[in-house]
Every structure is written in C-alpha cells, then in structure tokens.
Amino acid sequence: MGVADDLGTTGGADAFEREVRTVFQDTLGLIHIALVTHYQLAESEALELEKDLYVWFLRFCYRPGNQSAREARPFLLVACCQFAREYQKYLLGSGVRSSDEKLRRLLEREPLDVARDFSRSLELLSFRNPNES
Amino acid sequence: MSHSAKILPFPPRSLAECLSPREWELRARDFLAIPADKRTDADRETFLCSPEILLSICALLRRNRDLAPTAVLSEAASIYQWISRPSCDLGLFDERDYFLGETALVAGGASRLVGKREEAFLWLDRAEAGFRHTMNPAPGLANVAYARLALRFEMGRHQDVLELTPSLEASFTKLHMEVEAAKCRLLLAMTLKMTGEHSGAIELLDRMHRNPALSSDLFLRAKILAELGDLHQLQGQFGLAMEAFQEASELLQEKEPSPARADLKLCVGATYKALGSLGAAKEAYRAAQQEYSALEMPGPVAYTRLLIAETLLEMNHDREAEWEILAALPAIDDIKMVPEGLAAMGLLRESVRRRNTDTSALKQLRAQLQASR
Numbered sequence: 001m002g003v004a005d006d007l008g009t010t011g012g013a014d015a016f017e018r019e020v021r022t023v024f025q026d027t028l029g030l031i032h033i034a035l036v037t038h039y040q041l042a043e044s045e046a047l048e049l050e051k052d053l054y055v056w057f058l059r060f061c062y063r064p065g066n067q068s069a070r071e072a073r074p075f076l077l078v079a080c081c082q083f084a085r086e087y088q089k090y091l092l093g094s095g096v097r098s099s100d101e102k103l104r105r106l107l108e109r110e111p112l113d114v115a116r117d118f119s120r121s122l123e124l125l126s127f128r129n130p131n132e133s
Numbered sequence: 134m135s136h137s138a139k140i141l142p143f144p145p146r147s148l149a150e151c152l153s154p155r156e157w158e159l160r161a162r163d164f165l166a167i168p169a170d171k172r173t174d175a176d177r178e179t180f181l182c183s184p185e186i187l188l189s190i191c192a193l194l195r196r197n198r199d200l201a202p203t204a205v206l207s208e209a210a211s212i213y214q215w216i217s218r219p220s221c222d223l224g225l226f227d228e229r230d231y232f233l234g235e236t237a238l239v240a241g242g243a244s245r246l247v248g249k250r251e252e253a254f255l256w257l258d259r260a261e262a263g264f265r266h267t268m269n270p271a272p273g274l275a276n277v278a279y280a281r282l283a284l285r286f287e288m289g290r291h292q293d294v295l296e297l298t299p300s301l302e303a304s305f306t307k308l309h310m311e312v313e314a315a316k317c318r319l320l321l322a323m324t325l326k327m328t329g330e331h332s333g334a335i336e337l338l339d340r341m342h343r344n345p346a347l348s349s350d351l352f353l354r355a356k357i358l359a360e361l362g363d364l365h366q367l368q369g370q371f372g373l374a375m376e377a378f379q380e381a382s383e384l385l386q387e388k389e390p391s392p393a394r395a396d397l398k399l400c401v402g403a404t405y406k407a408l409g410s411l412g413a414a415k416e417a418y419r420a421a422q423q424e425y426s427a428l429e430m431p432g433p434v435a436y437t438r439l440l441i442a443e444t445l446l447e448m449n450h451d452r453e454a455e456w457e458i459l460a461a462l463p464a465i466d467d468i469k470m471v472p473e474g475l476a477a478m479g480l481l482r483e484s485v486r487r488r489n490t491d492t493s494a495l496k497q498l499r500a501q502l503q504a505s506r
Contacts (some may be wrong), residue, residue: 011329014153017154035268052225054229056224056225059185059188059224059228060186062154063231063269064272065269065271065276065308066269066272067274067308079226080266083225098422
C-alpha cells in the first residue's frame with residue numbers, strides 16, 4: 001500500500017521506529033478495511049489518511065507512558081475510526097456526499113466502540129482505560 | 134466518490150517529519166537556546182508547530198524541571214499559552230490536547246518546586262483537561278494524580294497521601310510505568326516517616342534503590358538512599374545511615390546542583406546533629422541551603438535556615454540565629470500555612486523582635502515547613 005512505500009523516506013531508521021513501522025504495517029490491512037469497507041472512504045482518501053495515521057502513531061509511541069508499539073496498537077485503531085468519522089461527517093455536513101443507512105448508524109457510534117469491535121478480531125481487548133480490564 | 138478527497142485537503146507534512154529523533158532534540162535545544170525576550174512569532178511557528186520538535190522540547194523540560202524549576206516554569210507556561218491560542222493548529226488528531234496536557238503538567242510540577250502551590254493546582258487542572266481529550270489519557274492522568282499527591286504531601290495532608298498513594302502505585306504498575314510506581318513508594322515512605330512509622334518506611338525503601346528499572350535515574354536512586362539514611366538515623370542506626378548517604382553521594386558525584394543532592398546534605402546535617410556534632414551539622418545545612426538557593430526553591434531555603442537557626446541556638450550563637458530567622462520569614466510568608474503554622478510564625482517573629490528567640494515556636498514552625506522541603 002501507499003503508506004508502506006512512503007515510510008522509507010521518513011528517516012530516523014532506528015530500532016524503535018522500525019518496530020513502530022512493523023506494527024503499523026501489520027495493522028494496515030485492518031485499518032484499510034475499516035476505512036474503505038466500513039467508513040466508506042474512497043481508496044485515495046484512505047491512502048492519504050493512512051499516511052497521517054502512521055505519522056501520528058510514530059509520535060504517539062514516543063509519548064511517555066507508552067510501553068511498546070505493539071501495546072499501542074488498539075489506540076491506532078481508535079485514531080483510525082475517529083479520524084474517518086470526523087472526515088465523513090465533514091463531507092456529509094457540507095453536502096458533498098450523501099449517506100446510506102449503514103454509514104449513518106456507524107457514524108452515530110463512538111469511535112472507541114467501533115475500534116473495540118475491530119480490535120476483537122485481533123484479540124486486542126481492554127484498552128484506553130486500564131481499569132476497565 | 135473518489136474526487137471528493139480534493140475538497141478537504143490533508144495537512145501538508147512538516148519538515149521535522151523527515152528528521153531523526155536526535156535531530157528533533159537538536160532543534161528543540163535550538164529553540165530553548167533563544168532568549169525568551171528575543172523569540173519571535175516566526176520562531177514559535179517554526180519550532181512549536183512541529184509535533185516532533187515539541188515532543189523533544191517537552192522531554193527536555195521534564196528532564197530539567199528539578200534542576201532549573203524557575204526557568205522551566207517560564208518556558209512551559211509560555212509554550213502552553215502559545216498552543217492554547219484558538220488559532221493554533223497543531224499536529225494531528227489529539228496532539229494539541231496532548232501537548233496542552235504535557236506542558237501544563239511540567240508547569241505544575243515546576244510551580245510546586247518553587248513554592249507556588251495555588252498556581253500548581255491550577256496548572257494541574259489544565260493538564261487534566263488536556264489529557265482527558267487524548268487517545269490514551271491514563272498515563273497523563275496518573276502523572277497528574279501523582280503531582281497532586283506530592284502537593285498534598287507538602288501541605289502536610291499526610292492521611293490523604295497514605296490513603297491515595299497505594300491505588301496510584303497500582304495504576305502505574307498496571308501501565309508498566311515502573312519509575313513512576315517507584316516514586317509513589319518513595320512518597321509513601323516519606324509520608325510514613327512524617328507520621329512516625331519509621332520501620333514501615335524503611336521496609337518500603339530497603340533494596341528499592343537497586344531496582345533495575347531505576348538504573349538510569351540516578352537522582353531518584355540517590356533520593357531513595359538519602360531518605361533511607363535519614364530513617365536509619367532517626368532510628369539511631371548511624372552506621373547504616375552513613376552507609377546509605379555514602380552510596381547516595383557517590384551517585385551524585387560531579388552532578389550539578391539538584392534537589393536530591395540538597396536533600397542528601399540536609400539528611401547528613403540531621404545525622405551530625407543527632408551525634409552532637411553541631412558545627413558539622415551547621416556546615417551540612419548551609420551547603421544544603423546553598424544548593425536550594427541555586428535551584429531557586431524558596432520553601433526549602435527557608436526551612437533550612439530555620440534548621441540552621443536551631444543549631445546556632447544550641448551553639449549559643451543567638452544573634453546569628455536571629456539573623457537566619459529574619460532571613461527566612463519573608464519566604465515563609467509566601468507559603469500558605471495552616472493556622473498552627475501562622476501562630477508559630479507570629480510568636481517567633483515577635484520573640485526575635487524582642488531579641489529573645491522562642492525556641493518552641495521555632496521548632497513548631499520548622500515542623501510545619503518540614504514537608505515543604
């Protein structure tokens with residue numbers, strides 16, 4: 001996918017960044033399905049969003065308190081759903097795009113809940129608030 | 134549908150995204166090296182609107198917070214203000230909120246160190262507001278909770294600290310934040326020391342400084358050893374106390390002034406005093422006071438002056454003791470005291486004015502300030 005190709009140009013190829021990249025690439029299939037199949041983004045839109053998600057995820061993993069990129073993967077899915085939702089809501093609100101019932105129902109749901117559903121398929125449960133586990 | 138991507142342009146990639154983390158840090162240092170009064174809005178746009186550079190700036194501010202709290206408070210506050218402008222478009226998704234939380238947390242910690250408690254609480258409220266809107270709020274909110282407990286400790290609210298610290302330590306452990314969990318144990322031990330439960334405190338701290346997770350945090354290890362030594366001297370175990378102090382001192386050798394080293398000197402002074410070596414105690418206290426002064430920490434400076442005054446009185450150097458008390462009182466005025474502390478300060482001020490220092494008022498005031506150091 002586009003993101004994977006662009007990653008090589010971001011520099012800073014240390015072990016940490018490699019780990020982040022690997023985890024991102026491992027999750028990219030699921031992200032793409034979420035964006036295109038569920039949130040109904042166009043392929044080109046999804047590719048652009050995936051680039052932003054990688055940049056965000058790399059910086060997110062540098063924040064204090066994040067142990068490893070693999071453990072941070074659930075948050076990547078939340079970010080994915082949140083940004084896709086905001087993007088689609090913007091387009092629907094500005095009248096550029098029309099919605100069907102399935103998309104409307106999805107946009108009404110909290111990104112955290114949608115992401116949790118996606119996470120289940122990766123056995124990535126109980127995130128965001130550790131006290132929930 | 135595919136043409137609609139043109140309607141909402143994706144943000145352009147920043148230059149810093151192409152740099153390595155080492156280069157982010159160099160840029161961060163470049164920004165912090167510009168004198169505050171010489172910084173232009175263009176400088177701020179260049180450095181602060183890059184999340185990568187801002188990540189490094191926050192890391193540098195965190196690292197320097199204990200070593201230069203006044204400067205760090207000023208930097209963190211001004212960066213927070215810049216980011217909080219409604220027109221500030223920073224980063225992706227939750228990044229603006231994250232950086233608001235992070236800079237406010239640093240400012241809150243630095244405010245506490247320079248004795249501005251009310252300001253510290255406000256900064257921590259701001260930090261909480263920022264972190265609450267981030268993707269992973271738990272680590273930031275746990276750090277805010279720790280900073281609030283540290284403030285409560287300084288205000289002498291020991292029962293609150295005893296009640297709340299174990300839960301926070303459990304949160305840090307769950308988040309795999311080992312260093313922060315160790316800081317909670319240290320805070321708990323310091324509180325047990327204040328409530329007279331010395332054995333429990335020693336039990337908590339013993340061997341903690343050898344925790345491999347703390348191997349890179351020399352200041353924290355030294356602080357743990359200093360507290361352990363102080364507890365031993367309070368129990369009359371002077372050999373064990375000196376052993377711990379020696380180990381702490383070796384960790385801090387050739388380091389710049391730090392609260393950990395100042396605290397260590399204070400503990401050494403207390404041990405000399407317990408052994409009856411008043412001259413050596415006074416010298417150790419004076420060295421601690423100079424370190425706190427260098428760090429611009431008025432609360433601990435005032436506390437140490439009162440310790441010196443007590444020691445001078447025991448040495449029958451009454452006039453010198455009065456001078457120390459008079460030098461300490463203005464800073465103590467600025468600290469929010471409980472009524473008992475205020476009463477003791479009034480008595481002490483009056484007795485010094487009459488050139489007949491009230492030693493019990495001095496002891497009471499010093500005890501009130503003890504947690505603030």
